[in-house]
Amino acid sequence: MNRQERRRQEKLRQKTLSDQxxxxxxxxxxxxxxxxxxEExxxxxxxxxxxxxxxxxxADAHHMLGAIAYAQGQHEVAFERISEALKIDEQNAGYWTNLGNALKELDRIEDAVKAYENALAVNPEFTVAAFNLGNLYRETDELDKAIFAYQRALEVDGDYAEAWLNIGTAYQAKGDNEGAETAYSRTVALDPEYPDAHNNLGNLLIDLGRHDEAEAAIDKALALAPExxxxxxxxGKLAEAKGDSEAAKISYTxxxxxxxxxxxxxEALAKLG
Structure with missing residues (x-):
């Protein structure tokens, strides 16, 4: 067999494998x-x-089509597709979680909560479901429920940096500054390159009047994410707290x-005039 024939046979074999x-x-x-x-x-x-x-x-094909629809902002289609997947396999925590995500975007909050809870009933260690449930509760100002949901995630994975960050925001919103500082500090320890963690810690430290520490945290956030x-x-908030209105204007701008x-x-700029 000459070289040309070998190449022809190889192409044929590749085509056959592709067809299979x-x-x-x-x-x-x-x-x-x-x-x-x-994203193709x-x-x-x-x-x-x-x-x-x-x-x-x-079920996976239905679910994946739903995931694509969700990524493209077609939340009703996502809901319909993922619902089809769940009719076939209702014991899949990932399906329930993504159904909850779609329902949340459709402002069907109670149904979204049920979907996340179903995910956790199927798999109590499915941390994404607990995390997303916490986010939903935090966004609807049900802070105690949000904290409990994040704690469920952290009981399974104590190194879940995003959960530590978000439980910190919930603590801070409740006025529990000690809990917030502990959570933000834990986030920074787990992921020193996480700009949001340094920024949130800086924001809290401003409120606590610890300006030097706040400045270091905010500068670190900007070093990691310059824009x-x-x-x-x-x-700007820190500059204003220190009485430097001009520096505050520059940062707010x-x-x-x-x-x-x-x-x-x-609004901060408008108040400064």
């Missing part, structure tokens, strides 16, 4: 997920649709330049 792959739902799901991760949603959607043409009861509007806002919808920064 397209008849294997699991391989198609894996390829679809790779495209989905790369059209290709991923086509692959998941092909899976359903072969196996209409493939962080919230950190510039806190830098920078915050607004970075985020034109930053109402708190606009």
């Amino acid at each position: 792959d397209l008849k294997n739902p699991q391989i198609m799901l894996e390829k679809g997920f790779a495209h989905q991760q790369a 949603y059209e290709v991923a959607t086509e692959l998941y649709t092909q899976v359903l043409a072969i196996d209409a009861e493939n 962080f509007p919230d950190a510039f806002f806190n830098k 920078k915050a607004v330049e970075l985020d034109a919808d930053f109402d708190d920064a606009k």
